Amino acid sequence: MAMNVLHQRICRSDSWADRMHGTTLPWATRDVELDGEVLEIGPGYGVTTRWLAPRAGALTALEVDPVLAADLRDGLGRELGVDIRHGDGAALPFPDGSFDAVVCFTMLHHVPTPAEQDRLFAEAARVLRPGGTFAGIDSRLSLRFRLIHVGDTMTVVDPAGLPDRLSAAGLAAPATELGQRSFRFRAARPS
Numbered sequence: 001m002a003m004n005v006l007h008q009r010i011c012r013s014d015s016w017a018d019r020m021h022g023t024t025l026p027w028a029t030r031d032v033e034l035d036g037e038v039l040e041i042g043p044g045y046g047v048t049t050r051w052l053a054p055r056a057g058a059l060t061a062l063e064v065d066p067v068l069a070a071d072l073r074d075g076l077g078r079e080l081g082v083d084i085r086h087g088d089g090a091a092l093p094f095p096d097g098s099f100d101a102v103v104c105f106t107m108l109h110h111v112p113t114p115a116e117q118d119r120l121f122a123e124a125a126r127v128l129r130p131g132g133t134f135a136g137i138d139s140r141l142s143l144r145f146r147l148i149h150v151g152d153t154m155t156v157v158d159p160a161g162l163p164d165r166l167s168a169a170g171l172a173a174p175a176t177e178l179g180q181r182s183f184r185f186r187a188a189r190p191s
């Protein structure tokens, strides 16, 4: 996984979990129906998965890093009944129309290229049922963000350009909203 040691420490910290669980995830998923079948792309150490699990009707999480995926499967997956898969969000191993919601939190900038991000958006659209929602957050560019990512993959997503990219992926009603450090986004598979 392309994360430096500082970044790995942050993503496992109590302060990260407190911030994500306390404010960021409720904001990111406001008005998103999570009570059906939900796919999370890029669970990392599972901070976001732990928050989602009791809110989702059924939760599947797909992680590209094989070691993280195995650790999650043996730990949080067993504990909370989450189906943990190893795989790439840009080539989802699921049939069309498998999920009611697809979410990803603070992971898009870890996808190595904009072209792969666009493939991930198209894959999210493909595996959603008609009317299903694709939603999430990613980070806004800042000096702190640049420092945390020294030596990491850092493919920053421009929130202003994201709606056009989501539309090109086949999603409808794309929207973004800026927060202090991050932005949230949302789009739907047409009914």
Ligand SMILES: C[S@@+](CC[C@H](N)C(=O)[O-])C[C@H]1O[C@@H](n2cnc3c(N)ncnc32)[C@H](O)[C@@H]1O
Pocket (backbone or CB within 6 Å): 001, 002, 011, 041, 042, 043, 044, 045, 046, 047, 048, 062, 063, 064, 065, 068, 087, 088, 089, 090, 104, 105, 106, 107, 110, 111
């Ligand atoms: C910064 S972590 C975020 C983890 C968690 N969502 C959170 O907010 O705490 C990003 C995760 O996305 C994973 N990831 C990156 N590209 C991916 C891809 N194409 N498919 C699935 N997971 C991916 C990384 O391996 C990493 O575990």
